[in-house]
Amino acid sequence: MPRRKTGLKQGKPLQRKTEMPRGAGLKREANPPAKKSSGQAKTNRGLDPLKAQARRRDGDRCVKCGVHLYGGGNVHHRRNRGLGGSSKANVISNLITLCGTPLTLCHGEVTLKPEKCDAFGNGWRLSTNGTSNPATEPVLVEWLGWALPLADGTWQAIDAREVA
Helix, strand or coil, X not given: CCCXXXXXXXXXXXXXXXXXXXXXXXXXXXXXCCCCCCCCCCHHHHCCXXXXXXXXXXXXXXXXXXXXXXXCCEEEECCCHXXXXXXXXXXXXXXXXXXXXXXXXHHHHHHHXXXXXXXXXXXXXXXXXXXXXXXXXXXXXXXXXXXXXXXXXXXXXXXHHHCC
């Protein structure tokens, strides 16, 4: 294979074509921000406390299929944030853990194709017409069956006959 001609001579250092002004190199801050010590690890991968609480409640598993997420997946708002009002959306009863992103796996299915998996009927997604309350709407949880998400960050299993 022939060598490419680069105009560089072997063994010669590179030289600037224009003069660099004095002091124009990398500037260092006088007081750089303090680094976190190894003992100050982020709580639950830096998630906000409400999302971290939802992940703990769900055992870091997908509510829909039950797969263990090992730090992956997403926390899903059952009632959309933009359509249901942010004050109603950011409560623990409105959050569930799903595998994937809003475009893939269970999270994508619930978000993009709710009719395919009966997301509304199974409580994984709630109507935004103002009548559905996340605290009183049951969710079909893979490992529990039907359950209500409580304000203390736990599930209360309920009888399937109560869901109708």
